[in-house]
Amino acid sequence: MESFESRIDGLVERCERLDYVTDTTGTLMAVSQGKWLPGFDDVVKEIMALRGAGALYVMCNVLPAGTSVPTHRDWLPGKRCLERWHLVVKNNDYCSWWDKANGVVGMMASRWYGPCPYWLEHRVSNLGSTDRIHLIVDLDIDVEGARYEH
Numbered sequence: 623m624e625s626f627e628s629r630i631d632g633l634v635e636r637c638e639r640l641d642y643v644t645d646t647t648g649t650l651m652a653v654s655q656g657k658w659l660p661g662f663d664d665v666v667k668e669i670m671a672l673r674g675a676g677a678l679y680v681m682c683n684v685l686p687a688g689t690s691v692p693t694h695r696d697w698l699p700g701k702r703c704l705e706r707w708h709l710v711v712k713n714n715d716y717c718s719w720w721d722k723a724n725g726v727v728g729m730m731a732s733r734w735y736g737p738c739p740y741w742l743e744h745r746v747s748n749l750g751s752t753d754r755i756h757l758i759v760d761l762d763i764d765v766e767g768a769r770y771e772h
Contacts, residue, residue, distance in 0.1 A: 628733060649689065656699050662757060665757055669707050679698070680760075681758040684754070685756075705737040708736060709758075710729045711756055741769070
């Protein structure tokens with residue numbers, strides 16, 4: 623998994639002002655999978671410039687303190703396997719990401735991580751005392767050789 627530093631400031635406050643819906647895992651989502659969250663054009667432009675591709679979807683999720691999302695796969699329209707990038711906005715030392723391809727990945731705030739293989743089994747947990755906030759951008763790049771498992 624690759625990582626790039628983000629140069630965008632003030633994202634914690636912007637994300638904390640959003641309205642969220644709680645999904646069945648306890649994750650707070652500003653929009654659901656395969657949707658575009660308005661108001662984050664600067665974020666989208668940053669990862670598009672880094673990767674040289676357009677964006678299709680933008681999301682913001684909050685993983686509340688003490689929440690663990692069990693192993694799962696995410697599904698996008700048409701079952702496309704796109705380059706998905708996570709920009710960690712707020713984190714703590716007790717958050718972890720695991721996926722079947724990369725194992726455990728330690729993610730730090732103000733950094734982009736990807737491509738995150740959402741079509742493979744993955745899980746995330748926040749065992750700390752503060753929320754974890756991250757933005758997700760799906761780029762219009764099909765990952766070569768990637769496919770959903772059955």
